[in-house]
Structures are given as C-alpha cells and as structure tokens.
Amino acid sequence: MSPGDEHDGYGGSGQTRTRLPEGNTGDVHGGTRRPARSSRSLLAGLGVVALLVAAIAFANRGGTPTGTSPSSDTPGKAATAPTGTRPVTDTDGTVPTGYAHDEQGAQSAAANYAVALGSTDMFQKGPREAVVRSTHDPAVTDALVKNLNNSYSPGFLATVGLTPEGLAPSGLTFVSRTIPVGAKVKDYAGNTATAEIWCMGLVGLAGEGSTKPVTSSWFTLTQKLKWVGNDWKITGWDQTEGPTPVNGDNRASAADDIAKAVEGFGGFTYAR
Numbered sequence: 001m002s003p004g005d006e007h008d009g010y011g012g013s014g015q016t017r018t019r020l021p022e023g024n025t026g027d028v029h030g031g032t033r034r035p036a037r038s039s040r041s042l043l044a045g046l047g048v049v050a051l052l053v054a055a056i057a058f059a060n061r062g063g064t065p066t067g068t069s070p071s072s073d074t075p076g077k078a079a080t081a082p083t084g085t086r087p088v089t090d091t092d093g094t095v096p097t098g099y100a101h102d103e104q105g106a107q108s109a110a111a112n113y114a115v116a117l118g119s120t121d122m123f124q125k126g127p128r129e130a131v132v133r134s135t136h137d138p139a140v141t142d143a144l145v146k147n148l149n150n151s152y153s154p155g156f157l158a159t160v161g162l163t164p165e166g167l168a169p170s171g172l173t174f175v176s177r178t179i180p181v182g183a184k185v186k187d188y189a190g191n192t193a194t195a196e197i198w199c200m201g202l203v204g205l206a207g208e209g210s211t212k213p214v215t216s217s218w219f220t221l222t223q224k225l226k227w228v229g230n231d232w233k234i235t236g237w238d239q240t241e242g243p244t245p246v247n248g249d250n251r252a253s254a255a256d257d258i259a260k261a262v263e264g265f266g267g268f269t270y271a272r
Helices: 039-045 048-060 103-117 125-135 138-151 154-160 255-264
Strands: 017-021 090-092 095-097 173-188 192-206 215-227 232-241 268-271
Touching: 095 103, 095 125, 103 125, 103 173, 103 192, 103 215, 103 232, 103 268, 125 138, 138 232, 173 255, 192 255
Parallel strands: none
Antiparallel strands: 017 268, 090 095, 173 192, 192 215, 215 232
C-alpha cells in the first residue's frame, strides 16, 4: 500500500448498545482502495482499517469469511441500554478486554476492537504495537506489527499531515475515530465467530489553518474472531463501503469547534 493510495469508508447493520463513558481517546475508519486524488480527498478516505486489512491479508493469506448463522439477538429490539452478560471485565492498556464466551461477547469485542484499531494510537509505533497485541491472536501479531510499521512510513504519515513520529503539527489536533453504529454475528461456532460492525469514521486535522479538515465516512467492518487465552481475539479482517446515509443539512463547524469537541468528548466502551 503506497502513501498515495486512497481508502474510502464502509458500513453494516445490527444493534449495538453503549455504556461506560471513558476518557478522551481518538478513534477511526478505513475502506476500499481507490486511485490517488487530491490530498484532501485522500484524507477524507484515509483509515487505519484499510492498512490493517492489507497487512492481515498478507500475514494470513486468508480470504473473506463466510457464513449464515444468525445472531441470537432479536432484530428490531430497541437499542436503548446494554443487555445480556456484562460486556467487558478488564483492560489491556487502553483496550477493553475480558469478553463473554458467547455471541454477545464476540459482538462487544469486535465493536471495541474496531474503535481501538481506528484510533490515533495506530499512527505511532509504540502505541500501535500495543493495540495490535491487545486485539489480535498472538499467532498473527508479529507479522502484522512488522507490516504495519512498514505501511506507516514517514512518507505516508507526511501525506496525512503528520510528523514522522505520527504527531500533529503544532497548533493542530489529529482526529482519528471509529464510531460503531451496530453489530451482528454472521456466524458462530463456539470458539470462532465472524462479526460485522457498521461504523462511521472521522479523520483529519482540526484547528485553525488546517488544510486537511476532519471528514466522515461509513463502512462495514468484518472481523474473524477466535477464542484465545480466555478472550476473543482477531485473526483476520475484511471491509466493505457503506451503507452510507444521505448527508443532512447540518452546517459544517469551524475547525476550532471540531478540535474542542474531540478534546472534550470522550469515547465509550461498547456493549451488545
């Protein structure tokens, strides 16, 4: 994957409930490979997941997971509060861990892992490795970390507007967030699961004078999960663009307002 490639967002379906507001964390998206366009267009579609998918595909040499087993949750139920088993019991660094060994636990894990893998941590070498090792099967982590370190090269980071260390220029705030909208289990077999997460992503540089404004995208993230070491861990990814809603009539906020929002509004731990 070259720094000039563009990646648009993707999306999915289902219901996810949220709880446990957490501290300020940055998070985001990815998408299908597109021809290079302007730097603004590149940033609008840029996402961590696209790099992860490419790296995991390289490491695993796997294909798109398939399956038809439905989730045990009833479609159409009001998504107003978390239900079922408590979704998480612990953390590994900044990543929620310790999920239930069932379909609900797989969905909760997939949603929270999507958030972590779309965060600003993925643009810095040390934090990136910590996130990958917290969310993935140890059998794939070494190859994935190596491939991601190559992908997040100084040239690639410069294209995003970041320093070689993955930091925002002085006076600007780098935004990279993934916001899960819904989740469902595509198939489940006790110790393995395939979960789909419908997400909205935010990415860009916020602040006065930014030439790479924060933009949004929609995408569906498919995670292949395995029960490893008493928790769900990722073994592979896939992604599709959309479903994407029609843009509303909201006026775009000033760059400083976006920066203040990112710094002032923390994220969530997601619960099925």
